Amino acid sequence: MPRAPTTLDPFNAVAEPKRRRVLETLVHGEMPVNGLVHTLGWPQPMISKHLSVLKEVGLVAVRQKGRQRLYRINGHRLKSIHDWAKMFERFWTHQLDRIKERAERKAREQLEKTQKKGESL
């Protein structure tokens, strides 16, 4: 079984580097497909296909303008990724806590070694 067909999962959609580039390109505002084609320099069907995935997952929204389709970021879903990652915030902020935790771990490791030596004597 490969990765489950999670085309409903924003995390999965964003796992593809090219899809991230598309989103990054849209960060400045809505843009038609050809805008992306010219900005990124990829074949048009490739752009359309990636946009299709992003749309299905809800990471982008579209509106029609004549024969163009203007795509734009849909913040809602991107927030869910941000929120998930935020769950681990304490592992990179609170520098002091991290140092403390690290020190405690080191101490434990030392203690374990010492005990081991004691046991084997």
Place this chain on the structure above:
Amino acid sequence: MPRAPTTLDPFNAVAEPKRRRVLETLVHGEMPVNGLVHTLGWPQPMISKHLSVLKEVGLVAVRQKGRQRLYRINGHRLKSIHDWAKMFERFWTHQLDRIKERAERKAREQLEKTQKKGESL
């Protein structure tokens, strides 16, 4: 070509729901493999394999304690995900800006319709 072999990419590693569960389980502190096996109820080789990917990508770190291996979160890499998502922050915060943007888009759409009607007359 399937998804490029980005086992070096945290985004890709986290695209797998089970791997996310593993990280979520480790959020409370380091834990041996069997701890995860019992907490999550998945076969041990499955846990080990997912941990292996997470380790390779740098999302977790390990230390050995007797015959156990204690895994723990490595915040550094998770921050990179958080930072990336933060890039789109303005799309879900600043409620006022969003409403304003939406209103402007609607206005533009109306204008376009009006112009079209004018043209066809």
Place this chain on the structure above:
DNA sequence: TTGACGTATTCCCATATCGGAATATACTTT
């Protein structure tokens, strides 16, 4: 050393996924 325990690795299969090329669809202009 032998056996038990904790964990990692290998082999195999099924399948979702990406890219490329060709083609289809939709809207617009003449």
Place this chain on the structure above:
DNA sequence: AAAGTATATTCCGATATGGGAATACGTCAA
């Protein structure tokens, strides 16, 4: 209506990937 422009879809082949089962590896205890 016909031609042209903008975008979407389909068909295809190649391949990375996850799960299952069996097995290998490393450490500790007796």
